[in-house]
Amino acid sequence: MVFCYKNGQIIDSVSIFDRAFQYGDGCFSTARIYQNVIELEDLHRLRLQHSAERLFLQVDFAFLEQSLRQLQQQFDSLNGTLKIVISRGEGQRGYAMPDHPADLYVFYYPQKIQLFQPEYIDSGVLTQRIGLTMPALVGLKSLNRLEQVMLKKEAQEKAWIEALVTDVQGKVVEGVSSNCFIQINNTWISPELRYNGVHGVMRAEILQRMQQQHIPCQLRSVDLNEIPHIQSLFFCNALSPMKIVQSLDGRTLALQPCVELFETLQLQQFKSHV
Secondary structure (H helix, E strand, C coil): CCEEEECCEECCCCCCCEHHHHHCCEEEEEEEEECCEECCHHHHHHHHHHHHHHCCCCCCCHHHHHHHHHHHHHCCCCCEEEEEEEECCECCCCCCCCCCCCEEEEEEEECCCCCCCCEEEEECEEEEEECCCCHHHCECCECCCHHHHHHHHHHHHCCCCCCEEEECCCEEEEECCCEEEEEECCEEEEECCCCCCECCHHHHHHHHHHHHCCCCEEEECEEHHHHHHCCEEEEEECCEEEEEEEEECCEECCCHHHHHHHHHCCCCCCCCCC
């Protein structure tokens, strides 16, 4: 079951002239909501605001609060997933941007929510590679996700919930729908995402907590030839702070460094910084 609001009003359909449908013209963020609290709400808002500025979207974020108030009137407690989509709205044929406010959609997927626990998965490196992104769009979670759709198909064919994704330059970037943290030579690394990839809110939160705990983490490029030297690896996104990889392309990885990091950073639960 899903509930959808557009600019604070519940809807069950979208115009065929909406530029989100026509061109993928917009951005989005997906968050967990637990006992009426949007986890990492401030980071989600900052990302959406940053993306809106980069994409020249005129957004009234008051529609988010309006939608949440209506949902809270309908449910005793909100638990599940929120997907916030910003579309440039309806427009005429052609790429030129219409000069009007953007539309803000809120999708609510009710579900039982529990405190986070590490997940354990088998994974590998996908053969398909992603390209380089226009500099103004690097890091944005735009509505154009065709690369991820293609990557997800390959991952499913190999029965991997998540997998490492490389780019045309031969660099490790991220997972299909997650960022990644890699341990090599007993040092944590997160790919720098200079030319592609999504700047995830969970990645930002984990990096901040590592800094607070004085745990070194390098932000640098990771070459393909370094993959055989990976000791530990985990994926993270707003819906799962740690998917620990127990085997990578059949090679067993160390689990304990990830488990210790999970406990040290107290990744069981997240709330907004506000």
